[in-house]
Amino acid sequence: MNVGIIGAGTMGIGIAQVAATNGCKVWVYDANPKQVETATVGLEKTLTKLVDKQKISSEKMGEILSNISIATELKDFKDCELIIEAIIENKEIKTKVFTELETHVSENCIIGSNTSSISITSLGAELRKPERFIGIHFFNPAPLMPLVEVIPSLLTEKTLAEKIYNLMKDWEKCL
Ligand SMILES: NC(=O)c1ccc[n+]([C@@H]2O[C@H](COP(=O)([O-])OP(=O)(O)OC[C@H]3O[C@@H](n4cnc5c(N)ncnc54)[C@H](O)[C@@H]3O)[C@@H](O)[C@H]2O)c1
8 A cells, every 4th residue: 555644753754654564655745854854764763673672673674664755745645545644733734735735646545634633524624525534543652552543524435434444453553
């Protein structure tokens, strides 16, 4: 599965690690290019520690890193089937990002938000296709915390929550 992550902060890079560990091809974008660099260097350090502690093999570390690419613009998400937004907690800024994102992605692309406090229905209502929008709320640190809240909005397509719930189980969450 091709997955896009918007925001390479605490949550975004953690979610990218989870998806890449579970075999997804992941593109990570951040408005601050330096942050993507910092986050990927941090991820390499985290994975090296896991190898040292024999929690993962060095081959697995190589596989995880090779599954992650840096996106330099939202256009790079054009082939993604799922995008998870994890940027600053601000409704106007998130909405602006979703509006641009929808001009680049396919009609079937699912768009999720990791927001902690903004109403999923109010965020989704601003989308051109609100039925593709859903809350996918990871906890910090995302690679370690097993709980993920799957939050459909009043406008989310009826089968989408189950689809995301099953995907989270594939990503070794919600078990
Ligand atoms: N930190 C937590 O414990 C936690 C837990 C669950 C959910 N969340 C939610 O996850 C989201 C991200 O939180 P975080 O703690 O990772 O934040 P963070 O500050 O660590 O990272 C946010 C990143 O978003 C980037 N960004 C800001 N505006 C952008 C834009 N327009 N386009 C692209 N990138 C942009 C910033 O450069 C930054 O790197 C928030 O919605 C927050 O509520 C946070």
